[in-house]
Amino acid sequence: MKKTAKNSGFTLIEILVVIGIIAILAAIVIIAINPARQFAQARNSQRLSNVNTILNAIGQNMADNKGVWKCGTIYFNASSASTTIGTSGTDLSSCLVPNYIPSGIPQDPNGGTAIDTKYQISTTTTGIVMVCAPLSSESALGSPTPICVTR
Structure with missing residues (x-):
């Protein structure tokens, strides 16, 4: 009788x-996650x-000064026009760093710099301060929406 060899494996x-x-x-997983x-x-x-x-740092500055914004020669004019936060626009670093924002003025995660943080600040005629981020031009999120907070 002959034994046949049985090969195992794939x-x-x-x-x-x-x-x-x-x-x-x-x-399928990569499409579902959508990086x-x-x-x-x-x-x-x-x-x-x-x-x-x-905005919280600005609010703290105003609270420390009895509701009045105090920062050298920087004033928030009551207008609908907004200005860029940064050394090329309204440089708030001398007013808010290090007392209110120890790590420095935040910059937009998509290309903000100290010169142009890409954030905008404005006030209304009633004195409401509004800080806005740039419109999200991320095509992955669909239509862009502004990110604004007011106080």
Whole structure:
């Protein structure tokens, strides 16, 4: 009687089928997660946090000065026009850093600099201060919406 040798292992076809299934599942997961959208949402969350930080610091400055904004020669004019926060526009760093924002004036996560933080500040005729982030031009989020907070 002859013994037949039994080969154990996977055939090339079986391995290719498993690799194909894994690739399809990976593609489905990547599409479901949508990393571009996740990064865009993270940047918008950072923008919202930054405008709140700036507005809270302005509010603390005003609270410390009995409701009046005091900062050298920087005044918030009652107008609908907004100005850029940064050294090229309204430089708030001398007023808010380090007393109210120890880490420095926040900058937009998508290209803000100390010269142009990309954030805007304005006041209404009734004295309400509004800080806005740039419109989110992230195509992953659909139509852009402004991020503004007021006090």
